[in-house]
Amino acid sequence: MEPHLRRFDGQSWTTLPTLTRRGSEKHSCRPGGRPARLACCSVSQFSWFVAVSRPFLDSCSVSPEGALLVSQFDPGIKLTFPPECTTGTRTVTLQVLQVALSEVQDLTGDPHASASPLLCLSQTPSMHFLQPIRVQVPLPPGVTGHMVDMSRLHLMHGDPTAHTWTDITAQVSLYVTHIYAVFSVTHFSWYWLWYTTHRCVSGVVRKMYHRLKQFRVRFLALQRKSDPEQVLLQCLPSDKAESRLVSLSEQYDGPQPSELCILLEGEQFFAGFERGIDISADRPDCKDGRLSFTFYSHLKNIKEVHVCPTHPQQGTVRGQVSFYRGEVPNDLPEEVASKRKGHDNQWMATLPLRIPNADCDGNISGELNLGDPESGYLTQTNLLSISLRINQEWQNIGISLGISYDQLERIRNQHRDNFGAQVLAMLFHWARGQQGAGPGAVQRLMKALVDSGRRDLAEEVEDIVTLGKRKYEESLKRVGLETPTTSADPQSS
Structure with missing residues (x-):
């Protein structure tokens, strides 16, 4: 790769x-x-x-004089363009994807099955070549030219738009050397060489292609031991769930990972808090009360949020977080799509949460709004959410906000054993003081974050403010109080 x-x-x-x-x-x-x-x-x-x-990507320009394209993934994969195969210059691209032999044999149930790397060929402009293009690809692992049974060798053609696979072995001039297979085509698409005892190959190849895009995943929902209202959510491949749980065990508590689910690479899913628990801040990635994720196997797929009881009540609040699929992708294979029909077809997993009966202000009394709705403001819960993302640079941020070094030292000593409380105390000390009062407070916070090397957090604050301003303007429109964008014409009265 x-x-x-x-x-x-x-x-x-x-x-x-x-x-x-x-x-x-x-x-x-x-x-x-x-x-x-x-x-x-x-x-x-x-x-x-x-x-x-x-997958490795190679490209070259093909002129009427011809060209040769060799894959950097495997020099044995070559495309030979003869002279006069095109009237003008065009760009061709080759991508190669290796498939594990064990996966092929497991899916087919054939201990002798094998497959070559998958070739994805494309070109600009997309037109047929005037002369056949010679394609060389290594024979599937374990297959050599002197022992190959040609009746078991299948060249498969894939249509990337229709997501179908067709056996074209009989339609091309396919021959083998000791370690290579060679064939000629005039149309670029996906090509895959298979060796198997199965008579009908296209269905097996389609299942294997979709398996390459599918991942068996498990979900985590953990709460920080020092602050149960801070919840970590993560979706990760099933073989990484247990080790991840161990690495977080010192700081977080929570149930065991969820049961196995199937997600496709790039598929959207959501996390919704239910049964008396809400997210305690406006977030740009929150839609209709649910956090949105996009699953990629190579990314961490992780978010941390602050939650609070939906309504004040006595005793511990027992709620849950549930994970739901997004819209079903159009290219979903039928064997997977059939499992998403019926009641609650978008639900995937639910994990329990328990939070103590406490206000959402992090034990800091008094409501606090920073800024104003017209120019943008941050609520108290917004500051709680931002504090989760601040690390050891919190004192630099405090100095940039105008807090004295002595005051920062008092905050650090007062919350010596609780780093999260240090950050919160710093933010609320500034927000309630003269430095955080009046117009421009949000902009001063954003500048302090940038000056302390946290431009990412400053951009997040800007997103929150923009979202709040949009909601404020929409609320005014609903009651007919929107501010006119132009002054009235005095002659019209």
């Missing part, structure tokens, strides 16, 4: 020009292990970035 860096501008992701290099031994994943590969790029502005891994 090939690493790439992607940038998020608030609406969409774009792939950046990425260079890869081998890191030093200190970048190794484990002591004594091989150095990790590093993905590097240059940017002119800061934003959200993520490193992703995708």
